[in-house]
Amino acid sequence: MRFALLATVAGAAMLQAGTAGAADAGDSIVAQRTDARQVAQAAPAATGSAGGEMLEEIIVSGFRQSLQASLEQKRNATQVVEVITAEDIGKLPDNSIAESIARLPGIAAQRIDGRAQSISLRGLGPDFTTTLLNGREQVTTGNNRSVEFDQYPAEISSGVAVYKTSQSNVIGQGLAGTVDLKTIRPLDYKERVVALSARTEYVTNGKLNGDSDEYGYRFSGTYVDRFANDTLGVSLGVSHLMQPTQIKSTRFWGDGNYPIPNGDLPVSDTNPYIIGGAEVRANSQTLKRTGLVATVQYEPTDNFVTTLDFYYSKFDDIQYQRGIEMPLFWSAAQVGPNPTVQDGLVTGGTFSDVKGVGRSDIRETKADLYSAGWNGQYSKDGWTVTGDVGYSAADRKSSRFEAYFGTGRAGTGATDTLGFTSTPNDFGWQFTHGLNYADPNLMLLTDPGGWSGGALKKQGADGVLYDLDQNGYLNTPTIKDELWSARLDVTREIESEAFSAVTLGVNYTDRTKDYTQPEWYVVTTANFQNPANQGSITIPSTALLRPTKLGFSGLGDTIAFDPRKLLADGTYTLMKCERANCINDLAYSIDEKVWTGFAKIDLDAQLGNVTLTGNIGAQYIRTEQSSTGPSITTENNVTSFKIYTAGAKYNNFLPSANLIFTMPDPDHKVRLAASRQMARARPDQLSALSTYSYNPAQAQNPDIDYSPWSAGGDNNGNPTLKPWVADAVDATYEYYFADAGYLAINTYYKWLKTYIYKEKTVMDFTGFPVDGPEPVLRQGYSERPSNGNGGDIYGVEFALALPFDLVSEALDGFGMTGNVGYTKTTITPDPSQPSQPIPGFSKYTAQGTLYYDKDGFQARVSANYRSKFLAEVTGFGQSRSLRMGKGETIMDAQVSYEFQEGSSLKGLTIMLQGYNLTNEPFIAYGRGDTRLVERYEDYGSRYLLGASYKF
Template sequence: MKTPPGYRYLSLLAAGAFALSTAPAVYSQSQEETPQRDEVYQLDVMEITGSFAASLAVSAEKKQLAPLIVEVISAEDIGKLPDTSIAESLARLPGIATQRVNGRAQILSIRGLNENFSSATLNGREQVTTGSVRAIEFDQYPAELLAGAVVYKTGDAGLVAQGIAGVVDLRTVRPLSYGERSIAASSYYEWTELDALNAGSERGGWRYSASYIDQFADDTVGIAIGFASTDKPGQGKQWNSWGYPRAYYDDANPLVIGGAKPFIRSSALERNGLLGVIEWKPQENIRSTLDLYYTKFEEEQMLRGIEFPLQWSSAVLEPGYTADRGLVTQGAFSNVKGVMRNDIVTRDADIYAIGWNLEITDLGAWTANFDVGYSKINREDTVLETYSGTGTAGEGATDTLGFTMGGDRGATFSPSINYADANLIMLTSPQGWGGDVVPGGQLGYLKSPESEDKLLQLKAFATRDMDGLWNLFSKFEAGVTYTTRDKYEYENGFYLAGKNGATSLPLPSKTGVSDLSFIGIPGQISYDPIAALNSGIYDLIQNPNADVLSADWDVEEVLTTFYAKMDIESSVMDIPLTGNIGFQMINADQSSKGAAATGVGTGVVRVPVDGSHDYWDFVPSLNLNFLVGEGKYVRMSAARQLARQRMDDMRAGTNYGFNAGLASSTDLLNSPWSGSGGNPELEPWRANALDLSYEQYFSGGQGYFAITGFYKELENYTYNQNLLTDFSGFPTAGVTPALYQGFVSRPANGPGGEIKGVEGTLSLTGDLFSEYLSGFGLILSGSYTDSTVRQDINNPASPIPGLSEKVANATLYYEKAGFSARVSSRYRSDYLANLNTFGPRGRNYRTVVAETVVDAQVSYTFQSGPLENMSVILQAYNLTNEPLATYDQGDSRLVVDYQEYGVSYSVGVSYKF
C-alpha cells in the first residue's frame, strides 16, 4: 500500500497538540468557566424564531458557539426562511456567490471555488444530484421545508462528504425540540414583469405550503409534516453568439461575429415537496429520528428563435463594413440561410431521501450513535429541436442580413426577407446538418438523456467523556462511515427526418408569429414542436455515431472512512480554549463501465470498456477557538481537505479513432490510435488549508463582527492531458498495426496552485447606537479571493472557474410592531463559468460579467385580534433587471451570452395557528 497522501501534514497538527498539552498555565475548566459548545456538525436543532431580526440573532449565536468556522441561516418561522429560495439565502453569506440559471440562483461558489469543490448534505447525510456532477441544484429543495442551513468552511474529522470549499448542510425541524404544536400555511401569487413571450405561456403562478408539528405521549413522540408546491412561470430573452473569428479568416483582418443563436424563452417550473419527521424518545437516554423527504421537479422551456450561421458558414461578409478597435461593429452578410428554431426542453426529476438516526446516551461514560441514509434521483430530460427555413441547403431564398453590434447586448439584425411569411417558410434543413445520417440533412433532433443516482450511507460512532485528560481533552469520538454510490447517465439521440425521405415538409396547420424584435427581427413563424412530433410527420433515426455511444457512462464508488478525534476544552495562559484534533482514514474503490466507439453512420464500431482504481487518503484536522475577551473569539484551523472529482469525468467511455494509413508507424507520437474520453483512475482534488478568524459578538444579540483569512494549497487540479492508452484487442478492419498504443485526451490530475483570501461580516442593530434607531438593522459582508490555479494549464491567464475576486452583500432592514421591510443587494465580480445549454454536451467556459442583484420585501404580521399571526407579504426579485452576460477572449465587446429575466414579484399571506 502506498503512503497515504497528507502524511507530512500530520506533523503540523501533532506539533500543535503537543504544544497545547505542554503550554504553561494550562488547566481544566469547569462547565461554568468554559462557554457551552454547540457541536453543529451533529444533527442538532435549528431554532425557529418568528422574525427576521430574531433569525439573525439565532444564526449569530450558532456561529458563536460552533467549534468550527461556519456560517448559519435560521428560519424566521415554520415554512419561512429569510428568502423564498435557500440558494438566495446562502448567497448573502460572506464568501459565497451564486450563478443564476434561467433567472434562479442555483449554483454555489464558496471562497472562489466552484460547485465541484463543495458538497451538500441533508441533516448531515450526503445527497445525490440531478446533474452529471456531484453538486446539488439548490433550487430543487423547497425553502418552505427547511429550518435552516449551516455552511462549514473548515474541516472536522466527524464531517462526512467534506469538500475543499466547504459543506452545505440543509436542516429540517426536530419536533420534540420544537416543543409545541404548530400549524402553518402560506399562499403566494408570483409573476414576472415580462410579457408572455411565447403563445400559451403564463406570466404568473402560485406557490403554496403547509406544515404541522406536534408532540404526543408525554412528549416522547414528535411528528413534523410539510408540503410545498410551486408553479412558477419564467420569461426571458436570450442572445448567444457562436464566437468571433477573423473576417475572411485572415489574421490581418478584424474580428467578426461567426454566428448567432438568439431565443425568446418561456418556462414553467412545477415543484412539489413532501417532508416527514418522526422522533421517538422512549426514555431519557434513547432518541430515534426518522427523516423522509421527497421532491418532484418538473420544468418545461419553450424556445423560439433563428440561428444565423454567418462568418463560420457559406455566408459572405460584404465590403464596406465598419470596424472599431479590431472588431466589425456594423456590416452585412449575404447568402445567409437562417435556421428557424421551435424547440422545447423538459426536465422531470424525482428526489428521494430517507434517514434514520439512533442515539443512546448514558452507557457509562459512553454514547453510541447509529445513522443510516439513503437518497435516490431519477431524471429524464427531453431536448427537442425542430428546424424550418426557406429551403434545403443550396435551395430557397437567401437573406442579406445587416447587423449592428449593440454594446453589451450582442447584435441586432436587419433582414431582407420576412421570416413570418408562412408562404416562404417550410420544415426543412437549411444548413444540411446531419447529412451523414439523413440524406439532405436533418429536420431537427431529439435528445432524451436519462440518469439515476443512488447513494447509501451507513455511519456508526461512539463518544466518551475524558474528564479533562491531560488537562486538555474533554471528549473522545471514533467511528466509521460506509458510503456506496452508483450513478449512470445514458444519452439517447434521434435525428428527425421527413417521412418517406422527404427533405422538406409543409408547416403544421396551426402556426403563429413570435416577436423577435429584441434582435431586430419583427417576427418568425412559430408552432408547437411537440404537436408536430406527435403528428407523425417525422421519422426518428437513432444517432449511431461514436460520440453519442461513448457518452454513456456508469460510475460506482465505495468509500470507507475511519475517523477519530479528541475535543479540546482547556485554557492557555488564562485564555479559555476549545476545539478538536482528529483525522480520517479513507479508502476509495471506484469503477466505471462504458463504451469505446469510433466512426459515424453505418461504420461505427463499439467496444465495451471498463476501468477501476482504489487508494487511501489520510485527512488530519485541527480546530482551535480562543475566548480572548467577552464575546471575542480567535479561531484557527489547519486541515487536509478533499473534494471528489466530477462523476462524468470518471467515466470509462472513449471516442477513439484508428487511422489505417499510420498502421506501419512505430512512433508513439505518430500512432494510428487516438481519441478522447473519461478517466476512471481520477483521484480527488487535495489541499492543505489554513484559516484564521477573529469574531466579536455584541451583547444582547445586537450583532457581530467577523473577519477571516484563509489559505489553501491546492496540490492538484484536473486538466485534459494526453495519456498513453492500450488498444489491444480493438478491431482494426483487417489491418495489423505495428502499435496497439496511442495517446488519448483524458482528464487527469495535474499541478495545482494557491487560493487565498479574506472575508468579513458586520451585522448591527440600530439599538446598539440609539433608541431612536430601534428596529433598524444592517448586514454587510464581503470577500476578496485570489488564486494561482488556472483552468487551462497551457493558458496562464485563464482563471479557475467560479472565482469572483470580489463578492459583496448588503441588507438593510426595519422591524417593529409587526411591520417588516428589507432590501438586499448581492454583488460578484467577473468570473469564469460553464453555462449549461440544451445543445452539445461538454463544458464551454466563458467570462460572466460582474452583476449586482437587488431584492426587497415588505410584510405585516397582525399582532392581535382575529387575524393574529397572519402575515401579508410582498416581495420583488431582481429589481434592477440585472442581466446575465458573458464575453469571450477577454474582451467585453465580444458578447457570447446576454440573458434578460426581468423583475419578478410575489404577494401572499401566511398564517400560523
Template sequence: MPNFKLSLLTLALTAGGLVALPAYSAQEVEDAGKKLSPTEAREKAKAAAAIETIEIKGFRRSVVDSINTKRFSTNVVESISAEDIGKLPDSSIAESIARLPGLTAQRLDGRASRVSIRGFGENESATTFNGREQVSIGDNRGVEFDLYPSEIMSGVTVYKTPNASLEAEGIAGVIDMQTAKPLSRERTIQFNGQYEMTSFDKLNPDGNDAGGRGTFSYIDKFANDTIGVAFAYSKMSSPNQEKRWNAWGYPDFTVAGKNYSVLGGAKPFVRSSTLDRDSALLVIEAAPTDKLKMTFDALYVDFTDKKILRGIEIPFAWGYNRGSSALEVDPATGFVTKGKVTNEYLVVRNDLENREAELSAFGLNLDYNLNDNWSLNFDASHSSVSRDIWSFESYSGTGRGDKEGVGDDLTYEFKPGNTGATFSPSLNYGDYNLIKLGGPRSWGASTALNNKYGLTESSIYYNSAQDGFLNTPTVDDELSALKVAATQLLDDAGIFTKVSYGASFKTRDKDKKSEGYFMTLKDFPAMVSVPEQYRLGTVSLDFIGMGNMIAYDSGALLKDGYYNLLAESLTNQSHSFKTWKVSEDVVALYVQTDLEAEIGDIPVTGSMGLRYLDTKQSSQGTAFGVASSGLIVSSPTDVSHSYSHLLPSLNLIFDVAEDQTVRFGAAQTLSRPRLDEMNASVGATYNPSKVDDNGNNWSINGGNPLLEPKEALGLDLSYENYFSDEGYFSIAYFWKDLSEWIFDGTYEVDLVGVANPSTGIVPTNSKASGSGKANGNGGTLQGAEFAATLPLNIVSDVLDGFGLMASYTVVDQDIKDLKGLDYQLPGLSKELYSATAFYENSGFQARVSARKRSNFKGEVYGLGFDAKQVDVKGETIVDAQIGFDFGEAGYKELDGLSIFLQGQNLTEEPFVSTQGSAFKIGDYQDYGSTYLLGFSYKL
C-alpha cells in the same frame, strides 16, 4: 473581575472606537462560586442566548439564530435559520446561501442554482441533507439547489472548515440543509401560499407569466413528548421568461495585413419556462427512554422544468458567404460593429425542452447513551435521483437546404453597452405562407441519414434531410451510506474532554446515457405548411429587430407523426463519449477529540481529528471507432482504480475577551474528480504497426477513469466580536495550497480485454496512451472576508428594529496548469459583496438586499447538454421584501397571519457571457424581474 489579556487586534479596534467592550461580572465566569471551564462557559452562554432570543420574532429571530450558530460552532461556519418551517428569508435556498459571507451563486435560466464558496465552483464543495451526502441531477457532483424546496427546510449551515466527523468532502466546504426536529418544537399547523408573476408579458403564446406556490406543514408531539412528527407538503409552479441574444462565435480574418473579428452567426430567441415541483417531507422522532433517541426522515421531490424557446438562427460569416460585407469597423479593436449579408437563408426555430427529475432521500439515525460517559450512534441512508431530458428542435424556413427558397438581405449592428446586435431583415418571418416546415440548411451531415433517404453527393438534397433534432440524455444517481460512531466523555484526561470514533461506508453509482435523433418530415423532401390546428399565431422578436415570427406547437406535430426519427449515435461518436457509468465505494474511519485549555488567561476550546479514506472506483463505458461504412463500432470497457488519503484537521477557538474570539483552523481536504471526466468511454484507435513514444499501440481520447482527487492544505484565521445579542463583526483570512489539480493532459490506462473496434479482435498489447484530463500541478488561493451585522438599536432606542448586514470578500489565486500556464478556477470571482438593510417592528417587516460579484468563469449547457465553460461578466442582483404580521401588530383575532410582497432582480440585471474579449458577447440573457405576493397562517 476576571483577569484576561486583550489581543492587539482588539486593542486597536477599541482605540479606533469600533468596539465597545462590555463589563464582566463575577457571575459570568463563576457559577455558585465555582469557576467555569471554557466548555461550561460556552454552554452557559449558549443557553443564555437561547433564552434571550425567545421574544425576538420574524426575520430578526432568523438573524439571531444564525449568529448563534456561527458563534457556538467549533468550525468556521455560516448559517441561515428559519423562524418556522417554510419561512426561510428567501423563496430559493440558493438565493439565501448566496448572501452569506464568502458565498455566491451562478444563475441558470434566471434562477440562482449553483453555489460557489470562497472562489471555488460547485464541484469543489459537497452538499448534505441532515448531514448525509446527496446525489445530483447534473452530470457531475455539484448540486443544483433549485431542486430542493426552501419551503420545507428549517435551515442551512455552510462549513468553511472541516472536522473529521463530517460525512462529505470538499476543498471549498460542505453545505448542509436541515429539516425541523419535532421533539424540540411546539405543535404547529401552518399554511403558506404565494402568487408569482414575471415583469414580462407572455413572450410565447403558450407560455406562462404567472404561477403560484403552496405549502402545508404540521408539527406535533405525542405520548408525553416521546414521539414527534413533522410533515410538510409543498407544490410550486414557478414561471420564468427570457429575451436572449446568443452568438455562434466570432471568427477572425486578415485583410491587407489588418486583423478583424466578425459575427459568425447568431441564435437569439425568447424563452418561456415553468418549473413545477411537488415536494413532501416526513420526520419522525422517538425518545422511548432517556437513553434512546430515533429519527427517521424522508424527502421526495418531483421536479419538471418545461421550456418553450422560439427564435431565428441567423448565419453571417459562417453562412453561405453570399456577399457578406463589413459596413462599420471599430478602428481600435478591428471588431466589425455593423455588417450586411445578401441572399442568406435563416432557420426559424420552434423548440421545446422538458427536464424531469425525481429525487428521494431516506435516513434513519439512532442515538443510544450507554452510560454517563459513552454514547453510540448509527446512521443509515439512501438517496437517488433520476433525470430525463427531452430537448426538441423544429426547423422551418423558406426552402430546403441551400438550393431552394427565398434568401434574405439583412444587416446587423451591435448595440451600445455590449448587449448584442439588432437586425434589419427584408423578409416577414411571421408569414405562414412564406415560412414552412423543413430544414433550410445543409447541416445534417450523417452517412446513415443520407443512406436512409438514398441521398448521394450529386443530389441537391445531400445532407439536407435534417428537419429537426431530438436530444434525450438521461442520468441515474444512487448513493447509500452506513455509519457507526461512538463518543466517550473523558474525565481527568488533561486538555481532552471528549473523543469520538467512527466508521462509515458509502457506495455511489452514476449512470448516464446519451442519445439523439435526426428528425425528418415524413413528406421529405417537400416543405410543409404548418397545419392550421398547430398554429399559435406569432411571437415578437422586436428586441433584436426581427419583428414577428411564426409560432406553432412543434411537440404536437411530433406526437402526431409528422416526423421520422433516426438515431444520431449510428454515425456520431459524441454519444459514445457521453454514455458511461461511474461507481465509487468509500470506506472512512475517523477519530476526533474535543479539547479545552487555557493559554495564560485565555480560554481555548476546539477539536482535532484524523479521517482516513479508502476509495475504490470503477467505470464502465465503450471504446469506439468508425468503420469504413461510416458507422460507429464499439467494444465495452471496464477500468478500476483505488486510492487512499489521510485528512487531519484542527479547529481552535481562543476566547480573547468577553464575546470576542479568535479562530484558527488547519486541515487537509480533497475534492473528488468530476464524474463526467472519470468515465471510461473513449474514442480508440489501435495501430498494430505503429508504437508511440510510450510503447503503446492504442491511442485514446475521452474520459480518464484513473483520475484521483484534487487536494489542498487549508489555513483559516478569523476574529469575531459579538458586541450584542443581534450583532457581530468578523475579519477572516484563508489560504489554501492546492495540489493534484485536474487539467488537460495525457495519461496511460490498461484496456485489457478490449477489442479493436475496427476488427473486433482483442490485441495482446492492452496499454493505451490517452489524452484528456490528468492530475498534476496546482498553486495557491488566498483571500479575506469582512462581515458584520449591525442592529441600530445599539445607536439609539429610537432605531430599534432597524438593522444592517454586510460582507465583502476578496480572493486571489496563483495556479499553473500542466504546461506551466496560468489557470483560472471555475466559479472564482475576485470580489464578492453582499448587503441587506432591514426593519422589523410591531408586525411590519421590510428589507432590501443586494449581492454583487466580479467576472468569473461559469458553466452553462452547450450542444447536447455538455458542460461548457464561458467567461461571465460580473453582476449585481437586488431583491426587496415588505411584510406584515397581524399578530405581532396586536390584531389578536388575526394572530398567526402574515402577508408579504417580494421582488427579485428588481434592476433586471442580465446574465452576460463573452467569447475571448469584452465586445464579443456570447450570451445576453434578460430575465426581467419576478414578483411574489404571499401569506402565511399558523394555527
C-alpha cells in the same frame, strides 16, 4: 412595480419608526438550556453533537430574530461556519435556499434559467462544494456532485449551515466547503404548530411564447406535534410551486472567440473581429415542483433518542425555445460595403444572402429526488453511541426536441439582408431584417442549413442509397443516481484539564450513477418515404401557435409550433443517430465505494484567562471506484465500439484541527484551523466513455509517438482519476457586540496539491477491435482528464451585522448586514501553460442588506455582487460548457406585516417580494473583451404577493 415595492419598503419602515414605542426587538425570543443535539444546527446532524457543549436553543420569529439565532449558532460552533436560520416555520429569509446561501460571506450564486441554482464558495465553483441533508451525503440530478438547489424548497427547510473548515466527524466534505441543509426536528417544539403559506408571482417580460405563462403560484404547509407525554414528535411539510420564467436570449457564434478575416494576421482595424453568427430566442419556462418532508422523533428516556426522516421532491420543468439562427461570417453570407470598425471590432454593417435557420424547440426535464435516513443515539455514564443509516436517490429524464424551418433547403429559398449594430450594454447586438419570419406561407419544414452533412442515409425503392435532410434533432439524457450510507460512532467524555471528549467512528457509502443519452435525427415522413426526392413541406395549420416575440433583438416575430404534435400526427419520423458519438447512447456507469474511519478529540483548556475549545482529528478514507462505458471508433464509415471498464483504488489521510480561543471578554473569539481537504472528480470526468481511432497504416510501427491508436474528445473520461487535494489554513476574528450584531474577519489559504485538466496520456487499447492487420502496439495517446499540478487559492472575508439602535435609540428596529470577499488564485495544472481560471471563480463578492424589523413590520432591501466568473452553461445536446461571465449585481426587496398579539388576525402575515429588481442580465463574453458578447440572457424581474398563517 419596482418603484412601488421599494417605496413600500421605505415607507412602511419609516412610518413604523415614527409611531412605534421602545419595545425590545428581542422580546419574542425564547431561550432555554438544552442538550446540544436539539439545537446545534451548525453541528453534523448525524452525530448530534457540537463538541459536547451546552448551547442556546432560540425559537425565533422575524428577520432580526433569525439573524440573532444564526449568530448564536455561529458563535458556539466548533468550526468556521456560516448559518442561516428560518425566521419561522416555513419561512427562510429568502425565496430559495440558494438565494439565502448567496448572502453569506465568500459565497456567490450562479443563475441558470433565471434561478439561483448553484453556488461558488471562496472562489471555487460548484464542483468543489458538497451538500448534505441532515448531515448525510446527497445524490444529484446533474453530471456534477453539487446539488441543484432549486430541487430543495425553502419552505420546508429549518436552516442551512455552511462549513468552511473541515472537522473530522463531518462526512462527505468538499474542498471549498460543505453545505448542510436542515429540516425540522419536532421535539424541539413545545406545542402543536400548523403553518400555511400561499403566494402568487408575476414575471415582467410578459408572455414571449403564446403557450407559456407569466403568472405563477406557490403554497406550503407544515404540521408539527408531540404525543405520548411529549416523547414522540411528528412533523410533516409540503411545498408546491408553479413558477414561470420568460428569457430574452441572444447567443453569438464564436464562443466569445469571434472570427477575423485573416486568421494569420493579428487583430487590427484592417483585420478586425466580426460577428460569426447569431442565435436569437425567446425562452419561456414553467417549473412545477412539489416537495414533501416527514420526520418522526422518539425520545422515551433522557438518554435515548431516535429519528426517522424522509424527503421527496418532484421536479417538472418545460421550456419552449423559439427563434432564428443567423449564420453570418461563418456562412456563404456576404459582408456589406463600408462596415463600421472601432478598436479592432466591426461594430456595425450588413450581411447579404443570409439563410436563417428557424428553431421551434422544446426542452423538458422531469426529476424525482428521494432521501431517507434513520438516526439513533444512546448516552449513559459519559458514553454516547450513535448509529445512522441513509439513502438518497435521483431519477432524472430530460429531452431536447429541435425542429427546424426556413425558406427552403440549403441552397434554395429566399435569403435575407441583415443589418447589425453592436450594443454591448443592451443585447450585445441589434439587428434589422427584410424577411417576415412569422409568415407561414414563407417558412417551411426543411433543412435550411444542410446540417445533415451526409450522415443520414436511406435506401430508395431503386436500391440507391440517398442522403436525407435533417429537419430536427432529439436527445433524451437520463440520469439515475443512488447512494447508501451507514455510520457508527462512539463518544466518551473525558475529565481532563485539556480535553472534554474523544470520538471514534466509521462510515461507509456505496454510490452508483448511470448516464444514458439516446439520440435521434428528426426527418419529415414525406422525405423518409421518398428518399430520392428530398423537399420542404408546409407547416400544418393545426400545429401553428401564436408567433413568438423577438422584437427585443430587432428581428420581429417568428413562426411557432409544437414539434411533439408533428411527431404524434406522423408529419415527423425519427431515425436513430448512427454517428460515432451517438453509438450506445453515450452511456456510462460509475460505482464508488468509500470507507471512512475518523477520530476526533474535543478540546477544553484554560490558557490563563483565555479558554481554548475546538477539536483535532483525522479521517482515513479508502476509495474503490470504477466505470463502464463504450470506447467508440468510426473507420471507413463503419462505426464499432468496445465496452470498456476501468477504475482505481486509493487512500487519503485528512487531518484537521479547529482551535477556538475565547477571550476573557467572551464576546471576542479567535479561530485557527488547519486541514487537508479533497474533492472528488466530476462523475462525467470519471466515465469510461471515450472515442478513439485506429490507423491501419501505422499498425507495424513500434514507436508510441506513431502508434496507430489515439483517443480524444470532449466527452472522454478517465476512471482512474484521483481527487483534488489541498492543504488549507484559516484564521478568524469574531466580535459579538449585540443580540444581532457582530464583526468578523476571516483569512484563508489553500495549497492545491493536484488539479484536474485535459492532458495527453498513454492509454492501453488491449482488446479493442481493429480494422486491418494486428498492430505491434496496443498502447497510444489519449487526451482526457488527468491529475495535474495545483496552485494557490487565498483570500479574506469581512462581515458585519449592525443593529442601528446601537447608534441611536430612534433607529430601533433598523439594521444592516453586509460582507465583502476577496479571492486570488494561481492554478497551473500544466507547467508549460499559463495559469487558468477555476470554474465559478469570482475575485470579488459582496452582499448587503438594509432591514427594518419591529412590532410585526419587516422591510428589507438586499444587493448581491460578484465580479466576472467562469460560468457553467448548457452547450450542444445539453452538455456542459464554460464561458466567462460578466460581473453582476442582483437587487431584491421585500416588505411584510405580521399581525400581533391582541389582533383577531394574530398569526397572519402578508408579504410583497421582488427579485432582480434592476433586471440584471447574465452576460458571457470572450477574449477578455466585454464587447465580444457570446451570450446575453434577460430574465426580467419577479414579484410575489402572498400571506402566511400560523396557529
